[in-house]
Amino acid sequence: MSGDGYGIGQRAGDGEFAAPELPWRGAEIASPVSGIGLVGCGGISGQHLIAYRDAGWPVRALCSRDVEKAEARRSALHPKAVVVPDWTDLVVRDDVGVVDVTTHPPERQPIIEGALRAGKHVLSQKPFVTDLATGIALCDLADACGVRLAVNQNGRWAPHFSWMRHAVAAGLVGDVVAVDVTIHWNHDWVAGTPFDDTPHLLLHDFGVHWFDVVRALMPGQVAGRVTASVMRSPSQRARPPLLGQAAIAFDAGRATITFCGASASHQLDTTLVVGTRGTLRSTGPDLQNQVVTLHTEAGVATPQLEGQWFPDGFRGAMGELLAAVADDRVPSNDARDNLESLRVCWAACAASGEGRAVSPAEVDALPS
Numbered sequence: 001m002s003g004d005g006y007g008i009g010q011r012a013g014d015g016e017f018a019a020p021e022l023p024w025r026g027a028e029i030a031s032p033v034s035g036i037g038l039v040g041c042g043g044i045s046g047q048h049l050i051a052y053r054d055a056g057w058p059v060r061a062l063c064s065r066d067v068e069k070a071e072a073r074r075s076a077l078h079p080k081a082v083v084v085p086d087w088t089d090l091v092v093r094d095d096v097g098v099v100d101v102t103t104h105p106p107e108r109q110p111i112i113e114g115a116l117r118a119g120k121h122v123l124s125q126k127p128f129v130t131d132l133a134t135g136i137a138l139c140d141l142a143d144a145c146g147v148r149l150a151v152n153q154n155g156r157w158a159p160h161f162s163w164m165r166h167a168v169a170a171g172l173v174g175d176v177v178a179v180d181v182t183i184h185w186n187h188d189w190v191a192g193t194p195f196d197d198t199p200h201l202l203l204h205d206f207g208v209h210w211f212d213v214v215r216a217l218m219p220g221q222v223a224g225r226v227t228a229s230v231m232r233s234p235s236q237r238a239r240p241p242l243l244g245q246a247a248i249a250f251d252a253g254r255a256t257i258t259f260c261g262a263s264a265s266h267q268l269d270t271t272l273v274v275g276t277r278g279t280l281r282s283t284g285p286d287l288q289n290q291v292v293t294l295h296t297e298a299g300v301a302t303p304q305l306e307g308q309w310f311p312d313g314f315r316g317a318m319g320e321l322l323a324a325v326a327d328d329r330v331p332s333n334d335a336r337d338n339l340e341s342l343r344v345c346w347a348a349c350a351a352s353g354e355g356r357a358v359s360p361a362e363v364d365a366l367p368s
Contacts, residue, residue: 015299022166024305026157026316027323028219033121034097035060036318037090039111041069044125045102048152049077051315057322060095063087083117087111091118098123098321100152109138112149116141121148123321127208127345131365139336150321151330151338155209156216157316158309160282160290164273165216167294173275176218179255180272181210185286187261191237200349201240202230202259204366211348212341214248214255217273221250225357228348233262246348249357 007236036057039065052059061076063085064070070083084090091099091114099109099115102125109129113178115122116138129135142149155161168176181271187206190196198205215223228246236242240353242261248254269287273280288308294301317333324331343360350367351358 009175013297013299017299017301019294019301019303020167020170020172022163022170022303024159024163024166024303025307026162027319029055029057029319029322029326032164033322035095036094036098036100037061037063037093037120038102038264039063039087039090039362040102040107040125041066041073042102045073046077047311047314048100048102049073049320050327052318053077054311055315055319057318061090061093063090074182080141091115091120096120098318098325099123100318102152107237109134111189112138113141116145116147116149119147121321121325122150122199123318124149124151124335126153126212126338127150127204127342127366129342130333131366132339135339135342138326139339142335148321148331149335149337150317150324152314152317153209153212153333153338153341154313154317155309156333157320158287158290159305159312160271160284160292160305161213161216162316163281163303163305164271164280167280168217168219168273168275172278172294172296173273173280174277175252176221176273176275177253178236178272178274179214179217179253180270180274181256182215182258182260182268182270183210183268183287184260184263185266186264186267187242188236188238188264190240196239198240199368200352200366201238202242202261203228203246203349203352204245206261207244207246207259207348208341208345210257211246211248211345212338213340214257215344218250218253218255221252223248223250223344223347223360225249225359226347226351227353227357229355230352233260235264236262239343246351247365248344248348283341301366 062070098121100123230241230244244259270283279295282290282292346363347358347360
């Protein structure tokens, strides 16, 4: 192509080739340590319990302040589990080796601490903590107790994100220089729910998935500065802003995340990962249904993926912890590593309020 084309229309190979086989499905564990105990039987717990049922992992105990909710979960999904109203009774059970804590951050710290002191491995719901000191203290406690502490960043195991992560790890696109994510969906369902009062709902409670995924898609890179903004949509009913964006400068690349939580009439979610030797693209009408393509000089490959983020991402997050316990290794969703994802997320929250670029090294807590 001559220089007169300005690069317009240039593309990689147009042919098709078979997608490489990658271990994107996550760890397959036949039997977890002793069994699983779950604390917190609210809305999201259903996805956890469906995933564990489908995997054949025994859930031994369920705990909730609302005993009726726990009993309903037991009846529907794990009829052999016992229901206990107090988490302190659950974490000391001999038939529970792993505790899944699904409560909100304010209630989570003492539960995690109690489970760790009882010698249990723990999977914490995201966001793991809201300040660095608490997170470090819990990680240090896990190390001292000789148990594993992981975070349920289940987005990493959504089929499309999982395949892309493994493609990057396998070097199929070379070194990643850019990641661009756009999410258009309707998050106005939070109006009138407790989420209506959640600080930094868009960038933190929801957005932490993508800050974590971006880090996973740019392995080994360090975020140097973050810019971000949020605003309300004229159409929304929810109190927190539902429109936002963030840009992250890494040491050898950059990433952007665009959130539109006020798209009531149409949904579209895309992820583009640009490397030095190829590009990955995932697109679909929502986060449950995505098609991934790998673009290189050889052409285009389209892996055949099975499953959906909900509930398979939850199976992946717990499965990684269980596999790490079985293999006596640090899980990839280790809580200490997750603190770095949180600091990038907190930097975005701070940047959105201060109107300036913020380095993750500057922040040690979720801004008020």
